[in-house]
Amino acid sequence: MDGVFKALSDPNRREILNLLKKKDLSVTEIQRHFKITGPSLSHHLDILKRANLVIAERRGQFIFYSLNISVFEETLKMFIKLFSK
Amino acid sequence: MDGVFKALSDPNRREILNLLKKKDLSVTEIQRHFKITGPSLSHHLDILKRANLVIAERRGQFIFYSLNISVFEETLKMFIKLFSK
DNA sequence: CTAATATTTAGACAGTTATCTAAATATCTA
DNA sequence: TAGATATTTAGATAACTGTCTAAATATTAG
Numbered sequence: 001m002d003g004v005f006k007a008l009s010d011p012n013r014r015e016i017l018n019l020l021k022k023k024d025l026s027v028t029e030i031q032r033h034f035k036i037t038g039p040s041l042s043h044h045l046d047i048l049k050r051a052n053l054v055i056a057e058r059r060g061q062f063i064f065y066s067l068n069i070s071v072f073e074e075t076l077k078m079f080i081k082l083f084s085k
Numbered sequence: 086m087d088g089v090f091k092a093l094s095d096p097n098r099r100e101i102l103n104l105l106k107k108k109d110l111s112v113t114e115i116q117r118h119f120k121i122t123g124p125s126l127s128h129h130l131d132i133l134k135r136a137n138l139v140i141a142e143r144r145g146q147f148i149f150y151s152l153n154i155s156v157f158e159e160t161l162k163m164f165i166k167l168f169s170k
Numbered sequence: 171c172t173a174a175t176a177t178t179t180a181g182a183c184a185g186t187t188a189t190c191t192a193a194a195t196a197t198c199t200a
Numbered sequence: 201t202a203g204a205t206a207t208t209t210a211g212a213t214a215a216c217t218g219t220c221t222a223a224a225t226a227t228t229a230g
């Protein structure tokens with residue numbers, strides 16, 4: 001679970017998750033919302049992927065990213081547990 | 086809110102929060118559970134303090150740390166919002 | 171097949187973080 | 201007050217992170 005908190009500790013990555021709430025997006029589409037380069041974005045997506053917070057899936061020409069809701073639920077439970085006595 | 090996720094991204098700090106769930110503890114008492122030096126622990130406590138996740142209060146000879154529940158609630162809300170469409 | 175577009179990988183670099191030792195500050199006890 | 205205990209501050213260092221440019225890989229279109 002370490003990776004999840006690490007992944008959430010960067011504002012760009014939280015914003016990516018926020019964008020993906022509305023709908024799945026390709027890297028290029030995500031990129032429009034940021035001023036960082038492609039490789040930097042790719043790096044952030046990799047961290048989110050490894051934390052299992054997002055899922056990447058190629059659809060023809062593009063790779064679409066989407067939220068991994070099930071991991072969110074687990075993380076939420078973990079988070080609540082972290083504070084409840 | 087950036088500081089909260091950063092604070093939570095370290096396993097030692099999460100363990101400190103976990104210890105404080107049971108009861109308030111002095112630095113020396115917290116230290117018993119870790120193999121890091123005093124200054125390192127002090128550094129972690131400072132980060133938790135600045136994220137408002139804990140409160141420090143001197144009681145005579147010792148400084149006791151306790152969970153700041155209200156900030157936990159805010160953070161939990163933020164966390165849920167981060168994922169709910 | 172070649173060129174164009176989409177995305178990732180490799181390698182470098184500056185800034186941040188976790189850790190340490192040594193020293194400073196604060197409080198208590200004798 | 202002097203010495204012991206509790207905690208923090210200062211300064212150093214190695215590892216990690218976010219960013220970049222250049223190059224590699226994958227897919228589509230002509």
